Every structure is written in structure tokens, then in C-alpha cells.
Amino acid sequence: MKFIESLAIAIRSIFANKLRSSLTMLGIIIGVGAVITLMSVGRGAEAAITSTFEQLGTNLLTVVSSSPGVGGMMGFQYGTMTPNLILDDAKALEGVPSVVAVAPINENIVEVTAGGESKVSIIHGASPAYQKVYNYFVASGQFFSDKNVASRDSVVVLGSGVAEDLFGSDEAVGQTVKIKGKRFTVVGVFEPKGGAIMGISLDDVVVTPITTFQTKLFTQRTARGEDAVQSIALQVASAEAIDEVTGEIETILRRQHRLSADEKNDFAVISMEQMLGMLQQVTGIFTIVLGAIASISLLVGGIGIMNIMLVSVTERTREIGIRKAVGAKRRDILIQFLLEAAMLSLVGGGIGIVGGGVLSFLISQVEIGGITIHSVVSPDIVILAVSVSVFIGLASGMYPAMRAARLNPIDALRYG
Amino acid sequence: MIELENITKVYRMGKVEVYALNGVSLSIKPGEMLAIVGASGSGKSTLLHVIGCLDRPTSGRYLFDGVDVSRLSDNKLAEMRNKKFGFVFQEFNLLSRATALSNVELPLIYGGGRHKHQKAMEALERVGLGPRAKHKPTELSGGEQQRVAIARALVNNPALILADEPTGNLDSVSAAEIISIFRQLNRDGITVIIVTHEVDIAAQAQRIIRLHDGEILSR
Numbered sequence: 001m002k003f004i005e006s007l008a009i010a011i012r013s014i015f016a017n018k019l020r021s022s023l024t025m026l027g028i029i030i031g032v033g034a035v036i037t038l039m040s041v042g043r044g045a046e047a048a049i050t051s052t053f054e055q056l057g058t059n060l061l062t063v064v065s066s067s068p069g070v071g072g073m074m075g076f077q078y079g080t081m082t083p084n085l086i087l088d089d090a091k092a093l094e095g096v097p098s099v100v101a102v103a104p105i106n107e108n109i110v111e112v113t114a115g116g117e118s119k120v121s122i123i124h125g126a127s128p129a130y131q132k133v134y135n136y137f138v139a140s141g142q143f144f145s146d147k148n149v150a151s152r153d154s155v156v157v158l159g160s161g162v163a164e165d166l167f168g169s170d171e172a173v174g175q176t177v178k179i180k181g182k183r184f185t186v187v188g189v190f191e192p193k194g195g196a197i198m199g200i201s202l203d204d205v206v207v208t209p210i211t212t213f214q215t216k217l218f219t220q221r222t223a224r225g226e227d228a229v230q231s232i233a234l235q236v237a238s239a240e241a242i243d244e245v246t247g248e249i250e251t252i253l254r255r256q257h258r259l260s261a262d263e264k265n266d267f268a269v270i271s272m273e274q275m276l277g278m279l280q281q282v283t284g285i286f287t288i289v290l291g292a293i294a295s296i297s298l299l300v301g302g303i304g305i306m307n308i309m310l311v312s313v314t315e316r317t318r319e320i321g322i323r324k325a326v327g328a329k330r331r332d333i334l335i336q337f338l339l340e341a342a343m344l345s346l347v348g349g350g351i352g353i354v355g356g357g358v359l360s361f362l363i364s365q366v367e368i369g370g371i372t373i374h375s376v377v378s379p380d381i382v383i384l385a386v387s388v389s390v391f392i393g394l395a396s397g398m399y400p401a402m403r404a405a406r407l408n409p410i411d412a413l414r415y416g
Numbered sequence: 417m418i419e420l421e422n423i424t425k426v427y428r429m430g431k432v433e434v435y436a437l438n439g440v441s442l443s444i445k446p447g448e449m450l451a452i453v454g455a456s457g458s459g460k461s462t463l464l465h466v467i468g469c470l471d472r473p474t475s476g477r478y479l480f481d482g483v484d485v486s487r488l489s490d491n492k493l494a495e496m497r498n499k500k501f502g503f504v505f506q507e508f509n510l511l512s513r514a515t516a517l518s519n520v521e522l523p524l525i526y527g528g529g530r531h532k533h534q535k536a537m538e539a540l541e542r543v544g545l546g547p548r549a550k551h552k553p554t555e556l557s558g559g560e561q562q563r564v565a566i567a568r569a570l571v572n573n574p575a576l577i578l579a580d581e582p583t584g585n586l587d588s589v590s591a592a593e594i595i596s597i598f599r600q601l602n603r604d605g606i607t608v609i610i611v612t613h614e615v616d617i618a619a620q621a622q623r624i625i626r627l628h629d630g631e632i633l634s635r
Contacts, residue, residue: 005525016513322509325470326568327498327526329491409497410470413509 006332010339013312021344024308027301028348028392029355032385034294036356036377039384041363042287044375046280052202053276059239060133062275063093063232063249066268083220083228084266087210089256090127090232096248098241101132104229106213106220112158112206114166114177121162121206123179125213133235136202141173141188148187149209154216156184160192161203180217184208242271295388301348302392309341309400320404321412334405341397342390349389353382417575417607418444418467423476425462425630436462437473438630444609446575449602451621452611459630460611461580467609468501468578469493498527502569506581508561510553516540516564517549523572539567543597559590566597576607583617595620 014021065083090104106125111118124130127149131137144155156177163172163186175186193202208217214227222228236245246269253267313320320333360375425437436459444450444467454460465471466478469485478485480500488496497503510519520536529535540549543563553561562582569577579598583591595617602608610621618624626633 002528012513318509319511322511323522323526324494325497325503325509326523327494327572329494329526331491332526408471410465413470413505 003335006335006339007343009336010343013316013340014343017312020308024304024344025348025351027304028298028345028389029301029352031294031298031301032349032352032389033356033359034297035291035385035388036353036381037359037363037375038290038294039287039381040356040360040375040377041373042283042290043378043381044360044364044373046283046287047376048373049279049283050276053272053279058272058276059236059242060272061234061236061242061245061249062270062272063089063234063253064230064268064270065228066266082223083230084222084257085229085232086222086226087229089253090229092252092256093232093234093249096234096245096252098237098245100235100237101129102235103127103129103133103233104210104231105130105233106210106218106228106230108213108218110179110206110217112162112166112177112179114175117166119162119165119204121159121204123213123217124205124207125210125217126207127210130207130233133233135235136193137191138188139191140171141186143188144207144209149211152211152215153209154182154184154212155187155208157188157190157207158186159190159201159203159205161201162206163189179206179208182216246271298388298392301389302345302396305341305344305393306396306400308344309337309397310403312340313337313400313404316404317407317412317415320407321409321415324407324409325413330405333407334401337401337404338394338397341401342393345389345393345396346386349386349393352389353377353385356385417446417481418442419477419479420467421477421479423463423466423473423478425459425466425471426474435459435630437466440476440627440630440632442625442632444607446607447602447605448623449599449608449621450610450623450625451618452609452625452627453613453615453618454627456613458627460627462630463627464578464580464609464611468503468576469496470503494526498523499572500575502566502572502574502577504562504565504569504577504579504582506584508553508558508565508585510561510564510568512553515550515552516545516556516567519553519564520567520571523568527572535571536567539571540564542570543567557590558586559593562586562590562594563597566594566601570601574606576609577601579608579610581611581613583612583614591617 063085065085085104087104090102093099093102103126108123110121110123112121128143128146131143138157139160141157143157144153148155156179158166158172158177166172166177167175172186172189177184177186190203190205210229214220220228234245234249236242249269250265254265257266259266323333357377360377363373364375366372420440420442423437423440424435427434427436440463452460452463462471466473473486476486480496485493485496511522517533517536517540520539521532524532524535537546537549540546543566545560545563545567548556548560553564556564577598582594582598586594598608598610599620610617612618
């Protein structure tokens, strides 16, 4: 028998039971749709995080305190240990060649109020080099000066999001805000930057001189009783210089901290690439978990097909008997039922791809936590979903089809 | 053409073995019109199914045109059913969703070859149903449905037509028509075997085989 005739038989039988066929397909549609949507959203989230980091500049290095022996990323935890970086460390790093800017950064979360409005923001204590380090400049007013830092002035620069939430369209520069019950004068407002890290918008930041941060807001001391610095951010001139600069930083800080040759570093130098890698790992796992959940619904859809095909074989036992009586071979019956299952899953998969594509497009239109996930339905996801759905169709159709093909013609004819 | 030697067919009903056929030996020559009669449960349908390769005997030898059929593979048996035999059943066994023409085409689809529509149309015209080719079985009378089934049996020019109680579901007028078609086919050179329990139908055959409890009583 020719393939095209088998195909015609399969299509005819799918159309003969429209409701049943569409309900069967629904399982596959939902499964494939879910896989496509979740995978593309996962990819989109990954891309969004990557682009946020690229905005910050990939030539950024961060020095953080770390317990000797607990090196690398594990040291990247504020507040869980005694910090051991101080302002002098940051100053000492300024002379390193290929370093464009160095800023000490302390960070915490505060509620900023002005009039009746309030806003929970990230507060950074920093030096004027903050702007160069993060590529983040004021749009109105000005950044605080070294003089402000030296005299511990109560001044702040607001992120555009904070300024908008507190003062609306009014001019924020010159106004007063309250942080932890203390009054601060707004000297500048940042340009809107967009993007976010871990759901926190970059525009929701408030920056104050680090000395003010240390003495008036959050006092934290090193083991030797000096005012502590949580991290030091460095902008390096070029990506090629990063390794060299990292080595230089280690030499200088070891000397600063008077570490002997056999002592381990009590700090860690983290590049943006490392942080990006870590975050991408997290989102990658996220995507895989989402995909796995979606795959379960795909599997359930496949079982639905198997169920329907088994019912269909039982229901059409007599038809199989007739076909066999007039000369259908095992292979002919097998192909007929396999094709039917494959068609169901292929058509269902096709609709699922379109549905998943539309859904992920809709998700791209919504802003979540300050970022828009530009979900991308890439060809590899589509190929994966289609091949999985066809595989499921064939796998779940195989058993019923084999049962149909193996029927003894006379038993099949007598059935029912 | 057909040589059956000591054919048995045993069904297992739980622990009990039932002999549907118990040592049947039979020889059928080309061009014969043969009736197999017997009470229900006598094994006459089983004998027909074994001859038509719809079922395999439990033991015994079955030669068709000198070929030992019991040794053939399932695929070869399917080919035999397609090319050598035409079946007509009591319940017609037509595909209810397909037209008369499509039903008649069915053996051609599995057998391959060209001009399927034309051959199917010719077969339908041979049983006088040319004008009803596009009707579905549900739109046809019992006699007409059985004629579609005969056309389907004919379409591959079989050597042998096997009919299992072909008039069992028909009124006497339609039954007479069907039998006259079989007689005409037999005159055209096709061997015809009819299983029936109706005496007047059996009387139209050249030879009558009587079965009782799976054994042949007379020939």
C-alpha cells in the first residue's frame, strides 16, 4: 500500500471523530505550548540579566571581604562576617595602572521619605568616582564632591525612579528627604538607566557620601575598630587588563593588610564576568526546571494519545478485521494507526507552537519588577518541541498500533 | 485446486479443548460450486475460514494450487486473501463511513496496481450497482449492501469466492438475487463455496458437504 493512501485513511479517521481528536490534541497543545512559553521566557530572562550586566560594563571589578579560606563567590555576602576593608584600601588602589576609577561602596536597604511619600530603596555610600565606575551619571543637579565626603555632609543623589516616586514631576534637586529619621539634601538626580538586577531596578538607588553612610546611617567596624567598607568597585580600562589588574590589586591589598606569605587573602576580587556566569547558571537551572515541569504536561498529553489510540483500536477491531480479510498486511495496519497518532501529535504540536509563541509574545509586553523579558521563541526550542511531540506521538501510538496489527483477522471480524 | 488433509482446529475454552474441526479431508476442483451445510456449531464457518486463510488450522495439511499454505507467513497469507480469495459475510462487513465505491476499492489499495476507480466501477456494474457507487452502506438496502460486498470480493479477480451465510440477513427476494449472482460468477469460471444452513440454497450447488461436530458426514 502506498504511503499517501495510509495518510488519507489516517486523516479521514481523525476527521471522523472531530471532538475526540481535538480533545486528544489539546493535551499535546498544552504541553508543547507550555514548553515553548516557559523555555522562551527563561531564555528572555537570561538575556535580560546579561544585558543589565553589560550596561554596568563588563570591565568592572569588585573587591569584597572574605574569610581566609572561604574564597571566591562565597565571600560575596554582606554582614555575615566582620568586614576587613577600609577607605585607605580603596585609596591605595587608585594608583594601579589601567584602573580608570575606584569607588568604595557600602550598601543597605532604607526607606526614603519626603512629604507624604515614601520609597524603599537601595542606599549606596560611595565617593564621586561612583559615576565613572558604574557609568551612571546625574541628569540634573550634580554629584556630591570629595569635599562633601571629607566633611560627612548629609547629601544624597537620587535614582530617577526614587525622584519620580517622591516628588513626581517637581524638581527634586534642593529638596529634603528623610532617611532613618535624618534629613538629607538632594543635590542631584541620576539619568534613567532602566534594567534591574534580581528584581531591583537600577533607578531605585540612592547614593550618599560613604563617610556619611558610615557615621550617620549604618556603622560597621573592622576587627581593628576602623570604619568598614563593604566593597570596592573598580572600572578597568579594557577587558584585556582585567587579569593583570586583579593581580595588582591582590599584591597591594595583601601589603595593606600586612598578610604574610603563608596567609590566604582576606578579600576576594570578583569580575563582572564571574558574577554574570553565576547568575546565568541560576537562570539556566531555572529554565531547566520550568522546562521539566512543562515536559510533564507533554508526557501527560502523550499518554492521552495512547489512551485514545487504544480505545480507537478496540472500537475499530471489526474494521481492522475487514481490512485484513481483504488483504491488509500487519505493516499496513501498523502504519495506519501510527500515522494517525503521529498526525494528532504533529497537528497538536503545531498549534501548541503557535499558541506558545503568542503567549510568550504577550509576556514580552508586560513589565515585571522593572524589567521587560523579551522572550524569544528560537528555532532550537521549536525543533525540540516538535521532535518531542512527534516522538511522543509515535511512542504512544506504537503499542496500540502493534496491538491492532497483531489481531488475528477472524477474531477481529467476530468482535462486537 | 484445494486439498485438505486431516485438518483439525482446536479452541481452548479455559481447560476444555473444543474440536471445531476434527480431521476434515476435502478436495475442491477449480470451477466447482460447493455448499457446506450443517447445524450451528458444526464447524462449517471454521472450515470456510481455514480455506480462506482467515484462520490457521491447528494441525493437518492444506495445499492450495500445490502450495502448503500452513507454512506461509502472515504476509503471504494476507497476499493470498488479497489476490486469490474473495469473501462475502453474513453481516456484509462493509466500512460504514466509506462509499460503495471506496469499499470495493479497498482490496485494490492493499493489492496495489493501477486504475483502481475503473476496476471498482466495473465490479460494481457487474453486480448491477453502478448507479449507486457514491452511496454509503447505510443508504443501501441489505441486498444492495451484500452486492457491494460481492463486488469487493470480485474486484481482484479471485480464483475462489467464499461466502459465509451470505443470505442469512436478507429477505427471500434479495437472497434469490444474491444466489443467482453467485451462479453467474460460477458460470464465468470462479470457484464458489457457500456456507449455509438453508436447504434450498444448498440445493443450488453442484456438491454439498455436510458437517456435524467438526466431521464431514457425506460428500
